Amino acid sequence: MPRPAIELLHPACAIKPAWARFDEGWYLHHYADARAVCAGKPRGAALVYYLRVGARLGHSPSPLFDELFYLDQNPDVAELIREGRYASGFDHFCQVGHRGLSPHWLFDDALYADLYEDMTLDVLDLHHCFGRYDHYLKSGQFERRIGHFLFDGAFYRAEMALADGIGPYETFLGRLGGGEDEAAPSVYFDPAWYVAHHPSAQREIARGKYVAAIHHYLTNKTPDLFDPVAQFSERFYRRRYPDIAAAIEAGMYRNAYQQFVQHGCFELRQPSAGIDLSYYRDLHERVRNDLNAGLVRDAFAHLRLVGLRDGLAYAPPLAAPQIDEAATREAFVRRARAGLALFARQRLEFGEQAPPVVSVIMVAHNRFELTMQALASLRQNFAGPMQVVLADNGSTDDTSRIELFCAGLTLLRLGENIGFLKAANLALAHARAPAVLYLNNDIELGFGAVAAALARLRAAPDIGAVCAKVVRTHGRLQEAGGMIWRDGTTSGYLRDGAPLAPEANFVRDVAFGSGVFLLCRTGAVQALGGFDEDYAPAYYEDVDLCVRLRAAGLRVVYDPAVTLTHMEFGSAVTAEASMALMRRARRIFRHKHEGILAGLPEASAAGALRARSVSGRRRVLFIEDTVPLRRLGSGFVRAHDIVRAMAAAGWEVQVLPLNGAPYDVMSLYGALPEGVEVLADREFTQAETFFAERGGIYDLVWVSRTHNFRRLWPWLKGLKARLVVDSEAVAANRAAARAALRGEVFDAGVAVKAEFAGLPRRAVVLAVNEAEAAQIRGTGHKRVSVLGTGRGLCLGATGFGAREGLLFVGAVHQEDSPNLDSLRWYVAEILPELAALMGTPPVLHVAGHVAAGQGLDIASPFVVAHGEVADLAPLYARARVFVAPTRFAAGTPYKIYEAVAFGVPVVASDLLAGQLGWGDELLSAPVHDAAGFARQIARLYGDEALWVACRERAAARLVAEHDPAVFAARVAEILTGP
Template identity: 30%
Template sequence: MASKKFTRKIDKMNDKVCYRLVHKYYLWKEGVTKKLVDMQLIRLLSKRFFYLFILLFRFNKYPRKVQYMMPKDFAKRLLGLYHFHKAGIPRKLRSYPSLVFPVFEAPEVTIIIAVFNQWQFTYNCLKSILEHTGDIPYHIVVVDDGSADETASCLQHCENITVIRNEQNIGFLRSCNKAAGGVRSKYICFLNNDTMVSQRWLYHMVNVFKLHDDAGVVGAKLLYPYGLLQEAGGLVNATGEPANYGRWTDPREYQYNYLRETDYCSGACILIQTQDFLTLKGFNEQYAPAYYEDTDLCFAARFRLGKKVFYQPLAEVVHFEGISSGKRAEKGNVKNYQLHNAKTFVNTWKSYFNRFSDSNLFDNQVDKFSRNRKRILIIEGFLPSYDKDSGSRRVYELIKIFFSLDLEVYFMPEFGGAVEPYYSELVTRGVRVFYEQQYLKSKQEMLREILPVIDYAWVARPHSNEAHASLIKEQKNIVWIYDTVDLHFLRLERSLAYDQSQHITKKDIDVLKEKELALSREADVTVVVTPFEKNILIKAGTKHVKVIPNIHPVKKGTAFPSFEEREGLCFIGGYEHLPNVDAVLWLVKEIMPLVWTQAPGIKLALLGSHPPPEVLALRSDLIAVPGYIHDVSSYFNNSRLFVAPLRYGAGMKGKIGHAMEYGLPAVATDIGVEGMGLEVNRDIAVANTAETFAAEILDLYSNRERWMNIARHSVETIRRYSPEVVQGLVKELIMGVAKQ
């Protein structure tokens, strides 16, 4: 373990040195700095070779893929210059393989690419689209703006795309407007031909519109081919001067990896709704032939349509900048229009520049659109896998509530990294996720950077609160909210009382109990999920306790299948939670044999993630153990009963509420329904022995009238845990602690 920690530390230090080498070299190569060789470079190279020497004798696997390469490339790798490498410059080929694009009956996005010569870059761009855009229906329109090279002839070998040929060069802006006039898809994506897209790039951009009704324009994260950041959205200061945020820095840094409102995004890759583009009459032709048309479009979307401009970090696009127009404004090249159009832009929009910030410093412009919002930091064990366990689902619903209360949401998982699809969905919703593996910093280092801007720290479970309480308390402006999720000591006390052979002693539980109670007294507010647990804490001397229960969205206007259309039983639970394993073993070994004696054909589905060997061994002709299923609605809609024979545990059981969302009558134990305020035989059936549990299953399974009564009341009762109701509780909590 010590050797792994040591090599991980060396990996981080080596990574930082490589970044500094790449940064220094390319700033010199781009002409930003004149001096390359100096003492700093010598020190960096010395560190690089020292770390490489250590890594040759590492005790565990090197984290990066080792590849064979040409001597020149090997030398760059040795110097650290390939550490962030994304793509090589496309080379001209004697012949180019044909590209056959898919045909979609109703494309959601039209990708418009205006090109002028440079066929090898256009081909590289088209090939990357074909390889990385399989999850969104799209169609490509290429506007050949009078190319004189092989572009026209080679485009004939690209199947299922539309090619528009301009006999004379009319420029980027007019070519895009010309192509957009015939678009029928919901969205238009403008993409430069000197780009190379990455996996799911278009999906992530479209998803911003689907999760944010007020989205007007969405732009991508642009990277240089050597791996440094080119743009994480564009900023405009109070005098109208623009800048590409993050240029030539490390694209993995936290500040470049959350969805952010921004002033503009580069037209190298932007997405807009077709109707909005047409309403604005396309790119403003006063900027023809090119430059500032993208900035002007973003300002028009915000200030004329009342919509927002978003930078989407998940959509990564390599941009070979300046291939057609040059990198610097010089007499005779297209880039020279940048200087003229800058004045036009300022004159058009000067009354809007200081509406959100009157600063000329670009660092002050980054979060100007959210400056007046309060900020809440959530610390949890993992990213919320909302389709796998009820605790995660509660956190996920709380995040949506925090946004509805106009809070900026930060999230730090204690363990794991960017687990998909949960990471991408959180980022696209606007959550600022930061985690140890990505940012090459410890959790303590990251928290020291983030906490000064945080207003509320919502920290779940005792171990996280114990680990970070001292740092949180250093910030006098932060309200510390301790979310117990459930009282761990109570769950373990019940577990030990149920089974004396547990690998935990009464003394261990007492130590944990004292720790939990001390934290609850120390925090500004302690959150529990049931009134039962609230009373326990109040009796133990905790003053500020709030109940924030599980959250169950109501399925409005849904017609559920009838009694006659359903059959079988189902259970759901994450099997890493031991009470769920115990429940299904008791169900199958003691309860179901009694049921099958009188109703031998009833089938049982044991749903849930991570089933252990003892659960998998229960499979039979009557018992299905499908493992993790993303969408379990078919089971809840088609089963006649839900069963939850929990014999120990604590907190509110999300599985019961989940069944009630679907109007699915349930049989549970007293432990299962604890804290929900359910009325027995009205909202649910309750039994606590194998015999009575089996009897309830048999009666409710065959008694249509009783089944209909519980099904109807289930849907009515679960409304008390709807997002709208819980939002009121959260708002009361937030406003209450803000006044203390």
């Protein structure tokens, strides 16, 4: 509708877009020159003045259009006005701009188009709407549609108690600058707080440069300097999320708050230092219920509307002050004393019913209560046959009659205190089991500690000793394995750290383990003569023994499954006396092992990353979006298998989750191989510090997904390590399929080039199949290899007749997930077609991880959602047909491999069949053909011969192409490649 403003504003004009309005009262109120000229003149004079003079002065015709904003946002339009092509910015909007430009700082035309699929220009023309702004003014503001991220018409209507038929957006704009107190446009902006905390903004509003706080916030030239509400910090958010800062620099957002309100609040990003939205949502059932019910848009809005008012906690309590260790030591002793009454009526039984599997050596000098507590802990901890050799170093307390309370001990009565070392050596001569455990008498064992240590010792013939995670009485670590430094000093790795820290929770070879708990091969220790008595009476004897074991070709292994609590210096006369003995023993150790010490690192925090492990194995850093748990589905299953293959190939593996890992401890430390360090407490914002501390220790860095590589390139480019970039899937292919589904034009070639642009030529780039590898090579990369998927067969015995129902397995991580689209397409279009064909359609069972806050919206009596299922085998055993109606995706669909592995034939979209390169191994239908998809399901569901044939052909194809052993070998080959 190319009509100029002078025509559209004329009262007689028959065409009236809602934005083509001249508001005389508003105009005269806001422009003093017009008011002066038009004073005393009849109605209509103001419009004449605007068209002849005011438009050229930058006046706006009504509160619905902002001339100065429009010209500022579109400098090319300003130039056209200077050339005389248009009378004003509003004139340009009338003729051209209404087709796609934003007319006001409180309406975002691009956002409106993005939020609502029906807001295409073709649809608008069909309904006689002159652009999206016209639709919003006529309908959208009444339909709870969002025209700007900071204006919520429903919120404003409720706050102002507007009557039906009154437009909240128009009312809000009309009242700005009218002398009334400024109302909040949404829960996301607080004008009163804003002017109170930004005096410069208040001054400029008072001078008339801006009509309101919201006007200042959305149009000032330094948006990074102004926070909109008390609960959001622009500076914090940019520092916390460098990817957002980069997006702002690229012009994607005006400021960080725009990204947060539009996207970050749903991702539960942290808005300020003191607010944790994940904690807020997860802690309060009320919050989760309100969000699930749609009462509030997001957790941040809920916090501002409800949580602050009702005092709901929105951040974890501050870390508790350090517990006084002296007090916990005293509590440890008191508990030991309190337990003595138990043994007055029931003895501890250590009598041997079978040859012992372990000989426990414990040395005691007085401290009867601690010794009894330790022995009770030992008996309760391990039910297997064991020999307990107790060397009593001349005790004068009740230890001298300990046999009254403990039966079956091998008791050595020593007439005087000859020290720990010599007493332990005397006890070693009595050990009869193949394993000997040196155990302090001031400990309490963690669950299954002895059994776990024995299992580790038996795991490999070259393991000579196993040591424990030792926790002091106040809950902090004493050690997670021991380190030896060049000057002969030693350190307990991670001393004073948290027992749940990632660094303390993976198996590794260490320099030594403390004699607090040290399980050794008896023959090896006896061959070495036990502890070296030059260290008598005590200290460094355990370090020296481990060094000699390693010199004999045996490993010392730290296993975090072996845990105990230790009252440090519990058997010493004083702590200082113990320290003096340590200094003496250190001099002896330094003299004896001078040659070994010369090759060790100097004591330092950086050196600890090398000294904590002595395996000599190569190190790889594996980087993913999150910790690759198999239950998350998607590409994380393949990533999980890659990590396992890395560990099996003998590499030290560390996993870095760039987006964090909001999962329980058991999943984090139990799902991946025990020797993998899962850095669950790290994420992208710590990248600079992480690579400064660890960057130099890696032989190879393996980055999953190209977007992660681009995020980390500033730090990766300085590393000497080899680089592998695993594309996981070419994302452009997924985008192309989605565009085709919507009938949109999409240049996949350009998108692929953009996706792989900037990857260094020295990096090895991986693709999941040869087709995608060819695409990547087409961008100019030469070092492209294929790493597919590994999946072994586990065919169930259940036959066709004993099965029923359909099965869909897939994770839903976000709203635009291919799996969510698949399910919605099935329910909306395929299911009705299936019902028409079969009468009563089979029930579809849906299983898979669903991200927090993400709904499925697939309600139907013929669909049962199981959510995340720990063991899918029972579902596969019952299902007759697996369905995969995927309409956009990239890579290769692991879900189909898994279904075939369990022996369930598949009906998939032709998109997936093409990605697989499969033919008659499955049935397929086009992504636009719901009826065809339903026909294929009905065929396979009702034809046993076809069902058996598909099952057998698919199983054979899986074995031929996806052997897990071949996959693991391929990972090993990539690790060691050039």
